[in-house]
Amino acid sequence: MHALIIAWHTLLAFFPPDLSPSYLRYVWLPVTQTVGMASAGMVVALCLGIPLAIYVGTRAPGWQGIVGMLSALRAIPDLTLAILAVVVVGLGPAAGMAALAVFYTAMVGKVFAELFLAAPQAPLESLRATGAPRLAVALFGLIPLTLADLLTFGSYSFECAMRASVIVGAVGGGGIGTELVGAVNGLDYPRATTLIVILALLVTSVDTLGWFMRKHPRIALVLFPMGVATMLLNPPQVFVLRHALATFAGMFPPLLSTKALAALPALLWETLEIAVGGTALALLLAIPLALGAARNVVHTAITAVVRRVLDVSRAVPEIVWGLILVVMAGIGPLAGALALGIHSAGVLGKLFAEAFENVDTAPVRALEATGAGRLPIVAFGIFPLAIGPIAVHTMFRLEWNVRAATVVGMIGAGGIGEALYNAQQHMHYQQMMAYIAATWLLVILADVAGERVRRRLGWNYVAT
Amino acid sequence: MLSVVDLTVRYTNQAAPALQGICLNVAGGERVAVVGPSGGGKTTLFRAVNGSVPVQGGYVALEGERVGEARGVELRALRRRIAVIAQMHDLVDRLDVYQNVMAGALGRWSSLHALRFLLRPSGAELVEARTALERVGIPEKLRSRTSDLSGGQRQRVAIARALVQRPAVLLADEPVASLDPARSEQILALLCDLARERGLALICSLHQPELALRYFDRIVGLRHGRMVFDRPVAKIEPEHLVFAS
Ligand SMILES: Nc1ncnc2c1ncn2[C@@H]1O[C@H](COP(=O)(O)OP(=O)(O)OP(=O)(O)O)[C@@H](O)[C@H]1O
Ligand SMILES: [Mg+2]
Numbered sequence: 001m002h003a004l005i006i007a008w009h010t011l012l013a014f015f016p017p018d019l020s021p022s023y024l025r026y027v028w029l030p031v032t033q034t035v036g037m038a039s040a041g042m043v044v045a046l047c048l049g050i051p052l053a054i055y056v057g058t059r060a061p062g063w064q065g066i067v068g069m070l071s072a073l074r075a076i077p078d079l080t081l082a083i084l085a086v087v088v089v090g091l092g093p094a095a096g097m098a099a100l101a102v103f104y105t106a107m108v109g110k111v112f113a114e115l116f117l118a119a120p121q122a123p124l125e126s127l128r129a130t131g132a133p134r135l136a137v138a139l140f141g142l143i144p145l146t147l148a149d150l151l152t153f154g155s156y157s158f159e160c161a162m163r164a165s166v167i168v169g170a171v172g173g174g175g176i177g178t179e180l181v182g183a184v185n186g187l188d189y190p191r192a193t194t195l196i197v198i199l200a201l202l203v204t205s206v207d208t209l210g211w212f213m214r215k216h217p218r219i220a221l222v223l224f225p226m227g228v229a230t231m232l233l234n235p236p237q238v239f240v241l242r243h244a245l246a247t248f249a250g251m252f253p254p255l256l257s258t259k260a261l262a263a264l265p266a267l268l269w270e271t272l273e274i275a276v277g278g279t280a281l282a283l284l285l286a287i288p289l290a291l292g293a294a295r296n297v298v299h300t301a302i303t304a305v306v307r308r309v310l311d312v313s314r315a316v317p318e319i320v321w322g323l324i325l326v327v328m329a330g331i332g333p334l335a336g337a338l339a340l341g342i343h344s345a346g347v348l349g350k351l352f353a354e355a356f357e358n359v360d361t362a363p364v365r366a367l368e369a370t371g372a373g374r375l376p377i378v379a380f381g382i383f384p385l386a387i388g389p390i391a392v393h394t395m396f397r398l399e400w401n402v403r404a405a406t407v408v409g410m411i412g413a414g415g416i417g418e419a420l421y422n423a424q425q426h427m428h429y430q431q432m433m434a435y436i437a438a439t440w441l442l443v444i445l446a447d448v449a450g451e452r453v454r455r456r457l458g459w460n461y462v463a464t
Numbered sequence: 465m466l467s468v469v470d471l472t473v474r475y476t477n478q479a480a481p482a483l484q485g486i487c488l489n490v491a492g493g494e495r496v497a498v499v500g501p502s503g504g505g506k507t508t509l510f511r512a513v514n515g516s517v518p519v520q521g522g523y524v525a526l527e528g529e530r531v532g533e534a535r536g537v538e539l540r541a542l543r544r545r546i547a548v549i550a551q552m553h554d555l556v557d558r559l560d561v562y563q564n565v566m567a568g569a570l571g572r573w574s575s576l577h578a579l580r581f582l583l584r585p586s587g588a589e590l591v592e593a594r595t596a597l598e599r600v601g602i603p604e605k606l607r608s609r610t611s612d613l614s615g616g617q618r619q620r621v622a623i624a625r626a627l628v629q630r631p632a633v634l635l636a637d638e639p640v641a642s643l644d645p646a647r648s649e650q651i652l653a654l655l656c657d658l659a660r661e662r663g664l665a666l667i668c669s670l671h672q673p674e675l676a677l678r679y680f681d682r683i684v685g686l687r688h689g690r691m692v693f694d695r696p697v698a699k700i701e702p703e704h705l706v707f708a709s
Contacts, residue, residue: 122550122552123555129547132570136573137570144558
């Protein structure tokens with residue numbers, strides 16, 4: 001009871017947001033940095049990821065190796081990359097950009113490669129039969145054949161990059177993320193609220209931009225000037241490349257003391273607990289929310305409101321929810337699981353609502369014809385029909401949350417993430433590298449296990 | 465011009481070979497029809513000639529150069545001289561017609577040239593595409609979306625692509641499979657005219673024996689991957705034609 005009262009008072013301290021002109025003028029720079037970092041990350045990702053994907057998609061010699069490399073790279077959580085980048089290129093947007101560039105190159109490369117590999121083969125064989133070189137086959141065949149999916153995924157990943165751009169800021173990668181951590185640590189909660197509102201606005205406007213981008217792909221070209229300008233304005237702070245390389249080399253070999261090694265299994269276990277707890281909470285929240293957001297279940301006046309709630313919980317990344325919850329619920333795994341739960345509820349709620357809306361109409365009509373009320377129709381018709389997609393989405397979310405659990409750990413939610421962050425703060429880089437390796441293995445294991453389960457159950461679905 | 469010598473092809477997951485001991489010689493300007501029941505190996509033969517499937521025995525040679533042994537740039541140079549009109553005329557739907565037509569030139573263009581063409585085709589390239597489309601009778605479709613074409617029009621676009629490729633050998637896999645009788649005759653007449661005009665070796669698979677008799681110099685029968693006969697039209701007996709349908 002007492003704890004709840006404290007939590008309530010802390011929550012009140014976040015309101016009203018600080019909207020004073022001087023503060024708004026001050027946050028302008030971090031906002032442009034965040035947008036610029038996301039653009040720069042995407043520019044690099046597109047410039048490197050697309051050629052790699054084409055190489056794989058045309059099944060050029062050694063393409064399987066590249067797929068393996070991209071999958072391995074993608075298993076390193078973005079925040080872990082950011083921590084690494086901060087150590088190597090120094091605090092600030094340069095580090096954020098470097099982390100985003102690596103993460104999204106892997107993501108764009110992998111997913112585009114999968115789309116290319118799944119393209120219809122007959123037209124491609126026809127093109128190869130003219131004696132066309134690989135690149136020409138890609139230009140005249142692979143890309144036009146998969147364009148719709150490329151655009152959908154491309155704009156979706158820009159939305160993710162915008163969120164990630166805030167995330168990497170949280171460990172000193174610059175932009176709003178860095179400001180947000182500063183505001184929370186400085187107990188300046190009204191300013192934190194301002195920043196979160198700005199973040200939610202940014203993410204939703206990128207969402208809208210993505211919608212336009214799918215209609216008019218040329219809009220994506222605006223990324224280039226924004227990204228390049230940010231790169232030029234924020235060069236890496238290390239002027240001596242040798243220093244950066246030496247710092248990086250100093251992280252090898254990864255090393256843990258016997259005491260730290262003995263504690264490792266418990267840390268990994270705690271991370272898994274955060275992931276499972278967060279996913280379970282998300283599932284509990286998402287099902288009622290999704291029913292409230294499904295237009296074939298309740299009136300559109302209600303769905304409109306519920307959808308806004310889902311938008312906000314989804315727009316704010318796990319780590320930002322974590323920052324607030326650590327203040328309210330105290331440091332520890334509970335805050336981490338809650339943070340994962342709230343964000344994932346937004347994601348799953350939207351996906352489940354779509355699943356409810358897409359159910360086969362014939363069986364539902366048949367139920368309606370019996371004169372059944374709304375609730376029995378949901379219970380006996382819509383819900384059982386949508387259970388397949390619900391299970392698939394939840395599985396994917398659980399996999400994703402293993403990644404996210406290492407990330408929220410870094411802001412004090414416990415587990416391996418916290419240990420990793422502490423090692424970096426104390427400049428124990430060999431130890432840090434050991435934790436990075438452990439995180440990486442954990443994520444790969446989760447991905448592989450998820451893949452196995454899905455294949456066993458015969459669930460086919462394109463992973464993003 | 466084209467010689468196929470003792471060719472054997474076996475797909476990895478199949479017990480029986482798809483082609484076995486095939487021998488065939490086709491001269492420039494000669495028109496050969498390949499007939500036989502479904503699954504006989506016609507498509508496989510065309511793919512092997514073009515180097516699209518690995519061969520397990522024998523070889524295919526174009527003017528003395530072996531297709532199977534060529535790799536990389538050499539293979540591409542050989543393929544450029546063997547145009548294929550695929551069974552389902554596999555065009556890329558999302559491209560415009562002139563782009564699909566000019567894809568025939570990809571074998572002689574650099575990748576950079578291909579990119580430049582997609583962004584901004586030159587006047588000369590558009591003229592070439594239009595000339596090819598005129599030859600197949602649909603110049604007005606130059607800038608249409610390929611997905612908007614009818615089956616017969618798609619077939620013509622595939623032939624126009626083959627023209628742009630300027631090949632020595634033209635392989636057409638069931639070019640009249642999905643067309644009405646009048647259209648079928650037009651397409652076959654077109655292919656034969658082209659072979660005569662340009663001295664191409666034309667090999668064409670068909671399911672209609674009467675068309676094979678009327679338009680071709682020679683007929684080859686394939687069944688269960690083996691060549692059952694190879695005769696000039698004058699020496700074709702009725703039983704050969706029963707076999708073909
Ligand atoms: N990609 C493949 N993998 C395995 N087997 C194949 C493949 N393509 C064809 N085959 C097999 O090879 C044999 C010959 O097939 P092919 O396509 O050459 O016949 P076809 O004469 O062209 O038939 P149709 O008249 O129906 O087009 C068939 O038994 C077929 O099942
Ligand atoms: Mg066939």
